[in-house]
Amino acid sequence: MRIRKRLVWTASGAALAVPVSGALASGWNMPVGVTDLSRDIHGLHMAIFWICVVIGIVVFGAFFYSLFRYRRSRGARPSHFREHTTVEVIWTIVPLLILVAIAIPATATLKAMYDTSEADMEVLITGQQWRWRYEYRGEDVAFLSNLATPREQIAGQGKKGEHYLREVDEPLVLPVGRKVRLLLTSDDVIHSWWVPELGVKQDAMPGFVNENWVRINEPGTYRGQCAELCGRDHGFMPVVVEAVAPERFDGWLAERRAAAAEAAMGLDRDWAMDELMERGEQVYGTICVSCHQPDGRGNPPVFPALAGNQTLMDDRARHIETVINGVAGSAMPAFRNTLNPVEIAAVITYERNAWGNETGDRVQPSAIAERIAE
Amino acid sequence: MWRVIASVLAAFFGVQKESRRQEDFSRGGAGPFIVAGVLLAIVLVALIALVATLAAG
Numbered sequence: 001m002r003i004r005k006r007l008v009w010t011a012s013g014a015a016l017a018v019p020v021s022g023a024l025a026s027g028w029n030m031p032v033g034v035t036d037l038s039r040d041i042h043g044l045h046m047a048i049f050w051i052c053v054v055i056g057i058v059v060f061g062a063f064f065y066s067l068f069r070y071r072r073s074r075g076a077r078p079s080h081f082r083e084h085t086t087v088e089v090i091w092t093i094v095p096l097l098i099l100v101a102i103a104i105p106a107t108a109t110l111k112a113m114y115d116t117s118e119a120d121m122e123v124l125i126t127g128q129q130w131r132w133r134y135e136y137r138g139e140d141v142a143f144l145s146n147l148a149t150p151r152e153q154i155a156g157q158g159k160k161g162e163h164y165l166r167e168v169d170e171p172l173v174l175p176v177g178r179k180v181r182l183l184l185t186s187d188d189v190i191h192s193w194w195v196p197e198l199g200v201k202q203d204a205m206p207g208f209v210n211e212n213w214v215r216i217n218e219p220g221t222y223r224g225q226c227a228e229l230c231g232r233d234h235g236f237m238p239v240v241v242e243a244v245a246p247e248r249f250d251g252w253l254a255e256r257r258a259a260a261a262e263a264a265m266g267l268d269r270d271w272a273m274d275e276l277m278e279r280g281e282q283v284y285g286t287i288c289v290s291c292h293q294p295d296g297r298g299n300p301p302v303f304p305a306l307a308g309n310q311t312l313m314d315d316r317a318r319h320i321e322t323v324i325n326g327v328a329g330s331a332m333p334a335f336r337n338t339l340n341p342v343e344i345a346a347v348i349t350y351e352r353n354a355w356g357n358e359t360g361d362r363v364q365p366s367a368i369a370e371r372i373a374e
Numbered sequence: 375m376w377r378v379i380a381s382v383l384a385a386f387f388g389v390q391k392e393s394r395r396q397e398d399f400s401r402g403g404a405g406p407f408i409v410a411g412v413l414l415a416i417v418l419v420a421l422i423a424l425v426a427t428l429a430a431g
Contacts, residue, residue, distance in 0.1 A: 088389040107429050 031196050034218045034243070038199030040109045048102055055098075113199075116211045119181035123172065127184070127191030127204035127226065129331075130233035130290060133338065134172045137183075141256045144338065145170045146286040147236045151294065154236075166223040169286065171240035175249035176216050184210040188333060189231060195224035195239055203228060216243040233290050266342045267365050273349070276362055280350025283343045288351075291331065296355040302331055307355035316352070316361060323348055324372060341368040382410045386418065 070076035122137040135142035148167045152158040184204040194201040202212045224239040296307030326334035345365040384390040
């Protein structure tokens with residue numbers, strides 16, 4: 001009898017331990033992460049998890065023991081009492097104490113999360129349908145971060161890569177060891193910038209600026225996703241953060257600043273058809289393609305066709321206006337702050353000459369810059 | 375007076391003796407309990423606000 005009892009306990013212990021340790025090792029659990037805060041969050045998560053496990057064992061243990069030990073076939077008779085103040089007080093006080101014990105470290109962690117003061121640098125993160133825009137505040141460096149997974153893989157025509165739907169053309173580059181304040185907002189609907197390894201999940205809302213911060217301890221590539229359902233391509237706007245040594249970051253930032261200055265210079269000169277078409281195809285392929293489709297046929301009536309669109313071909317001014325300022329009340333966003341004049345000029349030129357739209361028009365970056373400045 | 379406060383606090387806590395409940399229901403109206411309940415609720419909110427301020431400070 002005693003051996004049998006011990007066997008039952010050992011078996012039930014093993015039955016519990018195997019799935020738990022398996023789940024912890026499988027990657028289904030929250031990651032420990034690479035910041036002090038993400039470690040604190042993970043520690044809290046595990047501590048509360050084990051408290052719940054112990055409560056579960058005690059409560060269900062007592063429950064099943066009573067069911068078994070005091071079953072009717074062994075002649076057990078229920079007692080009929082209406083109240084027992086002492087027991088009621090105990091089962092109210094004990095959870096209260098447990099909750100307070102959890103609340104104290106949880107509050108300390110929350111306070112640390114909200115303390116965005118004394119940051120070394122600031123990045124403005126803007127969510128857009130369906131990509132992220134990163135702006136290094138005070139550095140004249142800003143860029144879009146688009147999904148880099150090839151369309152063939154998404155359409156099931158190619159083998160899926162290792163980082164399928166979790167790869168971008170331009171990752172957010174951040175220095176290790178510096179405190180970075182993150183400012184989050186949105187151009188259209190509510191998005192949420194989520195990188196589990198950094199312990200950051202913050203909503204990006206139109207008309208609001210939310211704050212968070214991060215200080216990364218280890219160099220590496222950290223991937224995340226938009227965590228707030230934001231429309232059709234919600235699953236196609238991943239986040240990739242590249243954490244590098246501070247010296248490397250400074251070098252990278254200087255390079256980007258120089259590149260931005262160079263791009264601005266492109267405004268002075270006359271661009272040839274070939275250059276505009278090449279650049280335009282590239283911009284179209286990352287920005288416009290998700291709505292207007294690779295063949296320019298769109299998805300009417302929500303996303304109009306550009307290929308063979310007579311209004312577009314006849315009314316060049318309206319075409320330019322539409323790309324710069326968007327169309328109020330429709331799904332077409334304004335690109336005046338999202339794309340630079342070179343990109344806007346190139347993509348309009350491309351749309352006016354691709355898929356059989358042979359207008360022969362060239363739109364110059366300088367003209368777009370003037371139009372935006374008006 | 376003390377009995378009313380004790381009963382309201384017991385209600386906040388969620389546990390009351392049956393004998394006390396019987397007594398409370400056999401004496402007078404609900405007025406004193408309502409007044410004590412509203413006042414003590416204000417005290418409770420102020421207390422929680424104080425704790426929250428101290429924790430955040």
